[in-house]
Amino acid sequence: MRLHLLALLAKEPAHGYELKQALEQTFGSAYPSPNIGQIYVTLGRLEKDGLVRAVDVEQSNRPNKKVYYLTTKGREILTVWVDEPTEGPRVRDEFFMKLVLAPLTGIADRMALISRQRRHYLGLMSDLNDLLARTEPDDRVAILLIEGAMLHLQADLDWLERCQEDLA
Amino acid sequence: MSVIRTVNLVKIYSGGAVPVPAVRGVDLRVEAGEFVAVMGPSGSGKSTLVHMLGGLDARTSGEIWLDEKRVDTLSESAWALLRRKKIGFVFQFFNLVANMTVADNVELPALLAGAAPKDARERREHLLGALNLADRADSAPGQLSGGEQQRVALARALANQPSVLLADEPTGNLDSRNTRDVLRLLSDVHKEGQTIVMVTHDARVAGLADRLVSLFDGEIVDDGRITRRRTGTAGEVIDLR
Structure with missing residues (x-):
């Protein structure tokens, strides 16, 4: 702050x-x-x-x-x-590490990890949809923040699909 | 009651040199009032699946049941009748009738299905109003932007209050403001009990669904509920992420 x-x-x-x-x-x-x-x-x-x-x-x-x-x-x-430029989002996140490492251990397969993560992201998206519907239209700053979070989620989902095509 | 049920549904395209399996044994059951999003990489069979559910693509083997009646054995003309009464379809491309007004495009399916003209008009006015298109009612589709035509196509698909709304990438042409109108309408009709099966890459739309079906290589690899979690202000929800 x-x-x-x-x-x-x-x-x-x-x-x-x-x-x-x-x-x-x-x-x-x-x-x-x-x-x-x-x-x-x-x-x-x-x-x-x-x-x-x-x-x-x-x-x-x-x-x-x-x-x-x-x-x-x-x-x-x-x-x-x-x-100074601001750091962008990181891609080598916790999920990525799981996705790469988990199959080596035999604990989970990648398809299951990707599918579960996709549903989790859509749950978050659902929350953001509700939030957007509840937010006053003149609360511009809040709406931009929500839209930004939605676009990040969309990118995360597109990337999951890439992972599914290449790794699963 | 299941609105849609498929049993070991298979589609193999055999036109080319090698037969291409697009859908490989899908068992799917959609209950009345459910909103199901279908996702998966391109080539995973999502569009083929939804087209078969609407009778637009013939199945190779397996069964399709709609409102507890077997429909995969119907003739083309029987499918056409069934679609008028029970199925609303919206595609990435709009397929509007070019020489009819927007209003007539939306009213036509309801009239064909036997609705009273007064009811068809009221429904049309409601849908176009909800999609912020009331002032476009007398235009020809060609005078509208891609996003507007897309919304007209959605209004048309919902005009009959069909047993199921089938959609294939219905927000492909929309900017973020138009998408908000579409999201609101879909959310409203879903709350009123509309059953929806929708193929989409658009996470905002998929986020409205109750359930996600993931396809890969023509098979269902995941089928589960989308759970909502939180309430709070924008600052709180986004910080928690």
Whole structure:
């Protein structure tokens, strides 16, 4: 969450609760509801590392609140994060290792592994279909996230078929 | 009650130099109201299987039962009658009648099956509305995009409320927004009890099914339920993956 908070603070200084609200507003249901305690812990660590600076603001009738600013160092770290390419999905995953190794042991045959995995993926797809149907059309960020997950699943299924053609 | 039942169903294409077995002994039973997705690599026999279920391809041996009646022994003309009443078919290619309007294309199967004109019209209006095509009713199929024609073909297949909807790659021409309309309609008619057997590579559509049949080399290698698991927000469900 560190870099997400830095990005929000690059827009404008904010206190912890405002950051929680900004995450909720920006991501809609695409972000699992952020925990305020976790936000404060993260802000504390960012402050310790010199990436943000906290300023106490006095409030009448209430304890002071801390407003966080991005530091120059924080902005540099954020820029590096934005500029560097992001790792894509890995293909040599747990299933691939099973698929290659299991037949050697005689525990399972590849056809059975592939078939079971295909049904598992379709179960996940079914969940995503339900989720898409439940998501408000104006929750664009959440819809894009769901569609992205669906496209990944489609690729996984196409790849299972390739495995079936070549290995089974 | 089984809507479809096959017993040791075999199809061998013997036109070429060497006979090619496409379907090799399939025993399949589809219960009323089930949505079965059929998947498998190309050449695994999925299209041949579904074509045989609809009487579009003659079986080499074995039995096909529809609504508890044996149908593999029927003549061509008896199959044609049966298809009007009991089977909706949608293909990757649409086969719409070019010189009839979209509305007439959709109404025709219901009228041929003996529905009252008023009922056929209401059903057509409902289906075209659900597929976001109401304003295309008076167009000729040739004036429509591929995705629109595909949706008209689906509406036509559902016009009779057939005993079974047979589909072979029905979303091959759709972009993601059109696919959403099709997914919603399929999901709705399935909830209303429509039996569906669908060959597809499209995981979004297959994800609506209750059951997955995997074919390989003309045989069923897996047949099981697709289980739904979770509820939650987009962030939660996708994080859990």
